[in-house]
Amino acid sequence: MAVDLTSTLAWTTASGDAATMLDELQPNILKAHARDHLSVLFLRFGENRKDAAAAKGFLAALANQQMKSAKTQLQEISAFKAAGTGGTPYVGVGLTAAGYHALGVKQVPQDESFLRGMRDPATRQKLADPPRSTFDPGYHGEIHAVVLIGDAADGAMTARRNEVLALLPDSVTVLAEEAGLGRTNSRGEGIEHFGYVDGRSQPLFLAEDVDAEKNSTDGINVWDPSAPLSQVLVADVAAPDPAVHFGSYFVFRKLEQNVRRFKQAELDLAGALGLTGDDRERAGAMIIGRFEDGTPLTTQREDGAESPVSNNFTYDSDLAAAKCPFQAHIRKTNPRGSGGFEEPADERLHLMARRGVPYGERADDPNADVPPAQRPSGGVGLLFMAFNSALGNQFEFTQATWADNPGFPKAPVKPGLDPVIGQGPRESSEYVPGWGGTTTVTAPPVPQAVTCKGGDYFFMPSLAFLRSLA
């Protein structure tokens, strides 16, 4: 039976075409792979025919020797849960449209944004991206491929990275390498550099994951995180059998975080809204939409909602944004049915599988109450990564039509840009200082503290395609 893309997949009982699909799909797409230690290598292939052959040999060797399937990843997770058995490192590979061209592969994934690439002026304009010349040097030129090597442990990741590098032919250049380093708060939840729990809200593609969410977190009866496979998987047209060989479009963005500026902005907003004492923490929550510990601002006026971090909420009891501002990052990027421009079912289609990892080292504790001057102003950030089945309707839509659009969501007053990731001119926004109150205060714009320093669009093909290159 053909792979049913219209719903979630029960992987433990998958058979036939669905089982083959899992055997040939890369890990980390349907479910996040452990990757607190991550190396991201950006590659460029050589120019001539011989170089293309060498690059193909490299990709096939990676698939044959270093990569595992989505199926194996899921089995490893089960084994770990059952017996604590450790898993193997993740190796993932993606190609840009230019990469397919350089390899001389005729069948190329056809997503329009992918074909244009992130370097294209039209893409840059659409996303309101800074000029490519301001990106880190490794991202100035044409990128052909990305290789991700990830593991829970540094040692295993580094060993695997060195094995991957040893396979590289001389004609393949490493243009850039990023080092992802996961961070956790005192409860062991993953956080980003501004100090907030991240990676919590995700579309879930596996029926088993939806069940786990239902039974071992705050539930799924208010916000249903399930998403059909069609929201992440795409037939791999270059593979031997696109009916069972699938891949996914992969967005990578190196987003530098000026933590000092952001933490100052939290203080400034608390001041502008007249928040006092512990309640000053609410300023940052108004920017993100969750408190640092992940407590959703729309459900609670203070932090402390117990672990596991809640995700079973919508904005239905907060349609006037008296609790959580319209412009808060998580309300802009997932209005949960309250955006006002689309039917809730259509609005959900913009969600993507986020797989980001922080990068950069710092001396201070992100959650400590220290003056902004003691915070890093550069050198740290988020390696934003996400899997999409349609870049234009997911990542690009979220960035351009939601985050960068001052008129989203539909509201009595213009919400303004997403204070975290919005790109473009910022104007003042409205806030309700008293949680659930009626009085509104206008505060100056939160300054931009996230800057894109690199990135591209890739397709992460099936293992069958990669092996077929030999």
Ligand code: HEM
């Ligand atoms: C440095 C940049 C960024 C930071 C610091 C950041 C931070 C966060 C945090 C703290 C959360 C809440 C945790 C969670 O619900 O998982 C979150 C959620 C989210 N972010 Fe970001 N983010 C960044 C970039 C982006 C970008 C570039 C996009 C997309 C264009 C994005 C889209 C989302 C989405 C869709 C959610 C989930 C919202 C929900 O379902 O409630 N983020 N982000």
Ligand SMILES: [Mn+2]
């Ligand atoms: Mn704080």
